[in-house]
Amino acid sequence: MATSPTITNRILIRADALNSDSPKNALTSREISVKQRDDVDFAIALSNAGQKIPASEIARICVEIFDIGARNSPAPRAVKLLFSKSSEDISDISESCDCNATIPLAAEENAFEAGPKWMRVCAFSPEGRRTTFAQGWISSEESFGDSPAIGEEIPQSFLKTEDAKGLFLQKQNDLSDLIDKESARENLGTLSESEIASAIGSACALKADASHSHSEYLEKTEAATLYAPAEATEGEIENLAAELSSLRLGGARAGRLHFDGGKLSAANWTSVVIPLPFSLAIEYEVESWDGISYEYDNEFSFFNCTNADWNVSGYPIYGFRLTKNGESTLGFTLGGCGGEGMGASRGWSGNITLPTGRHTLAVAVPAPDASGNSPASIPVYIDGENAGSLFATVGKHNASVSFQRPLVINERGVYAGGATFNEFEIALSRISIFNFDMSAESAPYTVADYAGGKPIPPKLLDPSAEKRAVLALEDSLNGAQVRDKSGGANHAAAIGDVAADFRANPATCSFRIGWTSGQSNGVYCGGSDSAQVLPANSLCKILAKSDAQIPSLKVGSASSAAQFSESFSVSQTGWSELDITTGNSASALFITPSAAVAAGANLNVILEIRSIN
Structure with a gap:
C-alpha cells in the first residue's frame, strides 16, 4: 500500500463504478502498458460517483486480463483468460494510503504475447454481490531478449516424391489404386454394384406382397393421447407470453407490496414542492377491478395527496391524485390553478383501460406553456407503450405544486387519509415520482427504462441533483414502514392490512415529528393512530434526538x-434510548411533551425492531 517510490513498476488504477472509460494509470493519465516478464503491482482505488468506498463495504477486489484479439476484430470474439488474481487485504483510502488493495502481477505470470489485452477490475461485497468498476483495453509490450534460449536447430526430414507414391493413394486415380477393394468396401460399409441391384430387387418384392393394412397410420384416439388440441396449445402460449412479460418487467426479481384493505401514508410529504413537469410511475398486479365504480368517493387512487372535498364551494385545493373510476376511465387532478385562485383545480380524464395482471403505469405531466396555460392533454404509458392521453379544457396553472396532506398510496375516494380502505386486493411495487418528464427524449430515466425494469440510477437519488426522483419507495417492509430510497426520505407508514414479499427482521425505521412554540399536543409516529409501527410480540428500541430544547416526553x-x-x-x-416490549397486539407510537415547548422543535426518532413474528 506504500506510495513512496520503489523499483517495482506500480500502476495506480482509480476505478469508478459509474465511469465506463477504459482503466488508466492514474500516475501518468495514460493507457495502462506492461512490459513482458516484468513484475508489476496494480494498486486499486475504488469509488462510486466520485465517493470513496469504505473498506468495510469491500470483501474482495479482483483483477483479470483477457486476450480477446485485436482492437478492431469483428464480433463474436474468442476470449481467453490470461491472468486472474484477488486480494482480500482491503484498506481505507487516506492521506497515507492511496488505494484499497494491491494485486501483484509476477514476472512468470506476465509472459503472455505482446499486443492489446482486455482488463477488468471488479469487487465483491461481504454479501457476495459483484460490481465491475473498470474494464477496457491495455497494452502488453514486447520485451526482446527475454524469450527462452533456442537450442541447436533440428534438421528437417523430408519425404521424396517417389517414396510418397508408394505410401499414399493418388488423387487422380479415384481409389483405383486400392489393392484390396473388397476389404475397403467392407471397412466403409458400402455395397458393390451387383449387391446394390440385388438389395433393390428384394425390397420391391416385399412391397408387392404387402397386405396394405395401413397399420402405419394412427387412430384418432391414439393421436389424442399424443398431441394437445389446438385450443389447449393456444392457452399455453398465452400463459407463456404472460410469464415472459413478467420477466421483461423485472417481475422475477422485484418484490411487491400487497394491499388487502390497507394503504401507505408518507406523513412528511407536506414539506415537498414539485415544479412542473413531473412524472408518476407505478407497477401494479391485480386479478380484478371489481369494487371500483364512478360513484363519488368510491374511486381508486394510485396516488392521492389532495386536501379537499371539492363538493365544498371555495375550499382551497392543493396536491394531485391519479385515479381509476369505472371500468375504463382514468383520471388525474391537479390542485392550485393559477389565475383562478388556489381554490380551483384542473382535471384530466380519458377512456383508458388498465389491463389485469402485472403491468407498469406511467403518467408524464407537462409544464404550463409560456402564458401559464395548463396542458390540454397528459400522455399515459402502459408497459412502456403510449396507451392514449387524458384530456381537459385548457386553463391556467401554477409552475409548481405544493401539498397540505400526506401522500397516500392505494387510497379510496377523494381523500380519507386512513379512515376507509379499498375492498379489493392489489399488489404495488416500484412506486416513484420524478421531477422531470419521463417521456422527453432528454430524460435521464425514461418510460422505457421503467417498463424494462431498469433500477433508478444512484445519481437520481441524490437530493441535490437538478433532475431526480422525489419519491422512490422500496418494495419491502421495515417494521410498519416502507423506506424511501430518494434523498427526500419521505418514508411511508403502512396503515391497515399491508404485506410484502420481503420483510426485514430485525427492522429499522425512522420518523421526524415536531411542535411549534407553545404546543404540547401528542403526535403519532407515522402520522396516524392507524399506523401500527410497534409490531406484536417484539422488542423495540427508541433512539431520539431533538434539534432544540424540549421538555421530557411521555x-x-x-x-x-x-x-x-x-x-x-x-x-x-x-x-437517548428507550426499550419497549409489546404484547400480543401491534401498537401505534404516541409521543407527548410533558409541557408546552418554548420554541419550535423537531424530534428525530429511530425505531429498531426485533420481532418473533
Whole structure:
C-alpha cells in the first residue's frame, strides 16, 4: 500500500463504478502498458460517483486480463483468460494510503504475447454481490531478449516424391489404386454394384406382397393421447407470453407490496414542492377491478395527496391524485390553478383501460406553456407503450405544486387519509415520482427504462441533483414502514392490512415529528393512530434526538399516552434510548411533551425492531 517510490513498476488504477472509460494509470493519465516478464503491482482505488468506498463495504477486489484479439476484430470474439488474481487485504483510502488493495502481477505470470489485452477490475461485497468498476483495453509490450534460449536447430526430414507414391493413394486415380477393394468396401460399409441391384430387387418384392393394412397410420384416439388440441396449445402460449412479460418487467426479481384493505401514508410529504413537469410511475398486479365504480368517493387512487372535498364551494385545493373510476376511465387532478385562485383545480380524464395482471403505469405531466396555460392533454404509458392521453379544457396553472396532506398510496375516494380502505386486493411495487418528464427524449430515466425494469440510477437519488426522483419507495417492509430510497426520505407508514414479499427482521425505521412554540399536543409516529409501527410480540428500541430544547416526553400508544414511559428525557447533543416490549397486539407510537415547548422543535426518532413474528 506504500506510495513512496520503489523499483517495482506500480500502476495506480482509480476505478469508478459509474465511469465506463477504459482503466488508466492514474500516475501518468495514460493507457495502462506492461512490459513482458516484468513484475508489476496494480494498486486499486475504488469509488462510486466520485465517493470513496469504505473498506468495510469491500470483501474482495479482483483483477483479470483477457486476450480477446485485436482492437478492431469483428464480433463474436474468442476470449481467453490470461491472468486472474484477488486480494482480500482491503484498506481505507487516506492521506497515507492511496488505494484499497494491491494485486501483484509476477514476472512468470506476465509472459503472455505482446499486443492489446482486455482488463477488468471488479469487487465483491461481504454479501457476495459483484460490481465491475473498470474494464477496457491495455497494452502488453514486447520485451526482446527475454524469450527462452533456442537450442541447436533440428534438421528437417523430408519425404521424396517417389517414396510418397508408394505410401499414399493418388488423387487422380479415384481409389483405383486400392489393392484390396473388397476389404475397403467392407471397412466403409458400402455395397458393390451387383449387391446394390440385388438389395433393390428384394425390397420391391416385399412391397408387392404387402397386405396394405395401413397399420402405419394412427387412430384418432391414439393421436389424442399424443398431441394437445389446438385450443389447449393456444392457452399455453398465452400463459407463456404472460410469464415472459413478467420477466421483461423485472417481475422475477422485484418484490411487491400487497394491499388487502390497507394503504401507505408518507406523513412528511407536506414539506415537498414539485415544479412542473413531473412524472408518476407505478407497477401494479391485480386479478380484478371489481369494487371500483364512478360513484363519488368510491374511486381508486394510485396516488392521492389532495386536501379537499371539492363538493365544498371555495375550499382551497392543493396536491394531485391519479385515479381509476369505472371500468375504463382514468383520471388525474391537479390542485392550485393559477389565475383562478388556489381554490380551483384542473382535471384530466380519458377512456383508458388498465389491463389485469402485472403491468407498469406511467403518467408524464407537462409544464404550463409560456402564458401559464395548463396542458390540454397528459400522455399515459402502459408497459412502456403510449396507451392514449387524458384530456381537459385548457386553463391556467401554477409552475409548481405544493401539498397540505400526506401522500397516500392505494387510497379510496377523494381523500380519507386512513379512515376507509379499498375492498379489493392489489399488489404495488416500484412506486416513484420524478421531477422531470419521463417521456422527453432528454430524460435521464425514461418510460422505457421503467417498463424494462431498469433500477433508478444512484445519481437520481441524490437530493441535490437538478433532475431526480422525489419519491422512490422500496418494495419491502421495515417494521410498519416502507423506506424511501430518494434523498427526500419521505418514508411511508403502512396503515391497515399491508404485506410484502420481503420483510426485514430485525427492522429499522425512522420518523421526524415536531411542535411549534407553545404546543404540547401528542403526535403519532407515522402520522396516524392507524399506523401500527410497534409490531406484536417484539422488542423495540427508541433512539431520539431533538434539534432544540424540549421538555421530557411521555411515550405511549393510542390507548395510553404514557404506556411506555412517563418521563423520557431527550437532548440535542446525543441519542437517548428507550426499550419497549409489546404484547400480543401491534401498537401505534404516541409521543407527548410533558409541557408546552418554548420554541419550535423537531424530534428525530429511530425505531429498531426485533420481532418473533
